[in-house]
Amino acid sequence: MIISILSLGGATACLFFGVLFPWMKVPIVIGLCYGLAALGVSVLMRAGQVSFGHAMYACISGYTVAFLSRSFPNADGLLLIAAGTVTSLLAAAPIGIFVVRYREIFFGMLNLALSMVLYSVLGKFYEITGGTDGLRVDRSTLAGLHFERAGYETALLVVAVFTALAFGWTVQRFFGSSAGEALAGIKTNETRLEYLGLSTRRILWNGYMISAALVGLSGALFALLQGLVTPELGYWVRSGEFIFIAILGGAAHTIGPFLGAAVFQIIQLIGAMFFAGIWKMLLGATLIAVILIAPSGLTGVLKFTRKLKDRGQSSHSIAEQS
Amino acid sequence: MNVDILLLALVDGLSYAGLLFLVALGLTLIFGVMGILNVAHGALYACGGYTAATFISWATGLGLASPPLLVAGLFLAALLVGLVLGFVLEVGLLRQVQDKDPILQLLVTFGAFLILEDVQSLIWGSAPYSASEVVTQLGTIELFGITYTTYQLLLIPLIALLVYALLQYFLRHTRIGKQIIAVTHNAEVATALGIHSSRIRLVTFVVAAMLGALGGALAAPTTSIVPGVGTDMIVLSFSVVATAGLGQITGALIAAVLIGLARSLAVYTVPELEVVVPYIIMVIVLLIRPYGLFTVAQARKI
Numbered sequence: 001m002i003i004s005i006l007s008l009g010g011a012t013a014c015l016f017f018g019v020l021f022p023w024m025k026v027p028i029v030i031g032l033c034y035g036l037a038a039l040g041v042s043v044l045m046r047a048g049q050v051s052f053g054h055a056m057y058a059c060i061s062g063y064t065v066a067f068l069s070r071s072f073p074n075a076d077g078l079l080l081i082a083a084g085t086v087t088s089l090l091a092a093a094p095i096g097i098f099v100v101r102y103r104e105i106f107f108g109m110l111n112l113a114l115s116m117v118l119y120s121v122l123g124k125f126y127e128i129t130g131g132t133d134g135l136r137v138d139r140s141t142l143a144g145l146h147f148e149r150a151g152y153e154t155a156l157l158v159v160a161v162f163t164a165l166a167f168g169w170t171v172q173r174f175f176g177s178s179a180g181e182a183l184a185g186i187k188t189n190e191t192r193l194e195y196l197g198l199s200t201r202r203i204l205w206n207g208y209m210i211s212a213a214l215v216g217l218s219g220a221l222f223a224l225l226q227g228l229v230t231p232e233l234g235y236w237v238r239s240g241e242f243i244f245i246a247i248l249g250g251a252a253h254t255i256g257p258f259l260g261a262a263v264f265q266i267i268q269l270i271g272a273m274f275f276a277g278i279w280k281m282l283l284g285a286t287l288i289a290v291i292l293i294a295p296s297g298l299t300g301v302l303k304f305t306r307k308l309k310d311r312g313q314s315s316h317s318i319a320e321q322s
Numbered sequence: 323m324n325v326d327i328l329l330l331a332l333v334d335g336l337s338y339a340g341l342l343f344l345v346a347l348g349l350t351l352i353f354g355v356m357g358i359l360n361v362a363h364g365a366l367y368a369c370g371g372y373t374a375a376t377f378i379s380w381a382t383g384l385g386l387a388s389p390p391l392l393v394a395g396l397f398l399a400a401l402l403v404g405l406v407l408g409f410v411l412e413v414g415l416l417r418q419v420q421d422k423d424p425i426l427q428l429l430v431t432f433g434a435f436l437i438l439e440d441v442q443s444l445i446w447g448s449a450p451y452s453a454s455e456v457v458t459q460l461g462t463i464e465l466f467g468i469t470y471t472t473y474q475l476l477l478i479p480l481i482a483l484l485v486y487a488l489l490q491y492f493l494r495h496t497r498i499g500k501q502i503i504a505v506t507h508n509a510e511v512a513t514a515l516g517i518h519s520s521r522i523r524l525v526t527f528v529v530a531a532m533l534g535a536l537g538g539a540l541a542a543p544t545t546s547i548v549p550g551v552g553t554d555m556i557v558l559s560f561s562v563v564a565t566a567g568l569g570q571i572t573g574a575l576i577a578a579v580l581i582g583l584a585r586s587l588a589v590y591t592v593p594e595l596e597v598v599v600p601y602i603i604m605v606i607v608l609l610i611r612p613y614g615l616f617t618v619a620q621a622r623k624i
Contacts, residue, residue, distance in 0.1 A: 050425045101612055104424060105359050105568070109560055110608060113601040116557055120597035236557065240432055247429060277443065284436030291426050291433070292418060 003302075007168060007255050010262075011161050018157045025153045029225050031258075031265040032160040033218040038245035038257035039171060040214030043207050045251050046175065048187030052108040052239050053115030057088040057212040058219025059122070059234025064088075065223040066135040077140040078159070081220040088216025089209055096208040100201045103190075112236050122231040134230030137223050156225055163221070164258060167214060172254040174210070183207045215242070244287050250297020259298045326468060331586045337474040337544075339582025340482035341537050345555055346562040346574045347489070348533035354506045354569035355526040357424060358416060361431040363534045364556030365438035366407055370535025371547035372446045374399035378453035378542070392456045393477070400539040404532025407438075412527040417520065435552070443549055450546035457543045471544075478540055485533070486575055493571075502526055506569065561604040567614025577615065 014032070018025045041054055061084035068075055068083055075083075099110050122129045129135065139147070142155045174180045182203045185193045190200050223229045232238070241264070249260025267286060271279030294301050345367055352360045377395040386392075411434055419430050460472040493499040504512040505522045513519045537555070538547070545551075562581055566573030581600045588599045595602075607615055 048423075048425070050428075098609070102608070105428070106564065106608070106613070108425075108428070109359075109564055110605070112557060113561060113564075113604055117598050117601045117605075124594045124597075237553070243429065243432075247426075278440045280436045281440035284433040284440075287433035287436070288415065288430055291422070291430055295422065295426060 003253055003255055007165065007258075010255075010258065011165050014161050015157065019154065022150060022153075025157050026225065027265055027269065029153070029157050029160045030222070031261045032164045033222045033225070034242070034245055034264060035164060035258035035261035036167065036218035036221070037215045037242045038249065038260055039167065039254060040211040040218070041239075041242045042246040042249070042251050042254070042257050043171065043174075043183070043211040043214065045246055046180070046187065047183045047204055047207055049103065049107045049204070050243055051111040051211075052236060052243070053111030053113070054211065054215050054242055055236070055238040056111075056115035056118045056234045057092060057215040058222065058238070059115075059118060059229075059231070060091050061085060061088045061216035061219035062223035062229040062233050063122070063129070063135070065220050066137045066229045069137050069140055070135070073138065073140075075140060076144060077142040077156075077224055080140060080224065081159075081217065084220030084223070085213055085216045088219070089213045092209050092212030092216075096205045096212070100204040100208060112239070115234055115236055115239060119231050119234045119236075122234070129231075132231060134228055134232075137227050137229060139227065140224070153225070156221065160221055163217065167217070168254045168258065171210070171214070175254070179203065179206060241283075244283065246297075247287070248290050248297055250294075250299035250301075252296065252299035252303045256297055256299035263298070327590050329466060329468060331590045332583070333470055333475055334589070335583035335586030336579070337478040337582075338586055339579045340478040341541050342559060342562055342582050343482050343575055343578035344485060344533050344540070345537035345559040346566075346578055347485070347571065348530035348537075349559050350563045350566070350569055350571060350574050351526055351530040351533070353563070355502060356416065356523055358427045358431065359424075359560070360530075361428060361556055362411060362434040362438060363431075363530075363559065364552035364554075365435050365442070366403065366531050366534035366552075367538035367541075367555045367559075368442055368547065368552035369407060369438065370400050370403045370538030371542040371551065372442060372451055372538075373403050373535070374539035374542040375451035375453045375547055376446075378455050382455045389456075389459045392453075392459055396453070396456065396539040396542070397536070400532055400536035403535035403539075404528060407535070408528035408531030409524070411531070412524050416527065417523075435556070439549070439552065442552075448549050450548045451542070452546040453542040455543075473543060481536075481540065482575075485536070486571075489571065498522070498525060558600055561600045564614055565604045565607045567611075567617030570614065570616040573614065573616030 014028050018028050037054070037058060040057075041051065044051055044054075064084045064087040065080045068080055095114060099107060099114075102110055123132045125131075139149070139152055141147075142152070142159065145155070147155055175184070182193065182198055183206075185198075186200055186204055193200050193203075219233060222233070245260040245264050246257055247260070248263055249256030249258065267282055268279065271282045275282055290297065296303075345363065348366070349360060349363050352358055352363070374396045377399045378392055381392060381395050411431075415430055415434055416427070419427050457471050457473045460477065462469045463472050463475055464470075465475070491499075493503055501512070501517045501522050502525070504515070504517055505519050505526075509519050512522075537559075538551075541547070541551075558581075562574060562577045565581065566577035581603055584599050584603055585596060588596045611617075
């Protein structure tokens, strides 16, 4: 209950601040993109697996958007987002079959290796991909409507807020479903899961597809917002940032990645304002501090304080009964 | 493609493999003993490179440009960086997260890597550093009509092999080395038998950090050290370690040679694929042998 109020409040705040202070629109949408991507990464974290290359799906989706908007200048933005997401999903299916055979460090690093291959290929084949300069994405129509720059950003903000809400809710439902519980079972005890007659590879493969689609969705949104896609979109440090956000937010609830993304954006803003040269240091120090102090992230802290409160109330009622 | 190019690629590949092996060796040692994939190893490589370049420019500034002194300078840089950063990272950070999830441990080293990246740019700025003085001082060797630098043809491969031999001797025939192997096999049992395992972890980490820094120090004379070299190296040396199988020392040597040669062949034939080749090799190897070339199958724990 508290979390639904918090999510809706957060969404309203995003829209409110975005409309009231136009300069905040872009950071908010970027934050929501990061949140969606981290949501994708946190799906795999449920299964105890961390992918160090998931930014490749944002990259695949972003380049799909760029290629499509070049070939079909009249294509609608929403259609482009859908196409980007579907392409990520299609790419994740065969890659997933391969990587779900591995666990932990091998899983993380295989994803990393694949993303590095994509990153270097995009940077090298200048004629097709524009090399390290990337490709421009022209402003498209959104839901059939033409926008000027300010209106376009507002429209993207609305799209981002609603997709974030919709997918946050859907993924939370998925976590509660038997498929989602099975995914969490991979972390707890994979062998027992197999003894129950479930195929852990299949379960992880499903999770992998979901997470790739979410990261792809964020990549497509990001490409439309920036109007530019570069190989940097798929660099491994960006995958690291997604993981950072997911850890910061915690895996207890799907609101976590979005809270994490908000904090991440704030750190970045503060870093850019006051510590221009050393913002990576700030990021690293925060990551270490979170792991040392609150390894279950922001939602973990939230849950813990709520549990404490519940315990306080129940002891009260027992005292009253006696 | 003619023989000249093949020979050139061979020498380039072997000297590159030497560097790759040193870095990968550190990584695989840390994994074997501590079970941690140390992402900060890339930062150690970069710091080693920067420090070595600084030392060499000091030495040439003071007129101490004799070859043995310069090579000693490279080693000194590696020892210093390894000792200081290795100690700080292990005691200050890794010891604190010893009992946590391996993924969290990995992320802690990623955090340390980010911090060290900025520390480097604060100390050394963003200009490229190099120590090419060493290469010129050591001169060249002519072989089959092609001129090679002595540094790349002899020194790097020799140092890499020497380090390999010394490490094998250290692990098999010294007290601490044997204790390291015991901790690698089973830390709990080793502790029960009276091995001071946290001290062993510290020793291993510092030695491995020195190896990583040595890789960087030896790279400084032939390549320029710029921001971001550590990033590329960590990913590359991981692909060596994974191809060999985590914790395999001899395997790392073979995999480093394999990947080094493949990469330099690619540089001379299909330069677009240079960066991709190591990962392609790793992916192919892992497709066929899921836990690396030289790993022995382990029993599953329920």
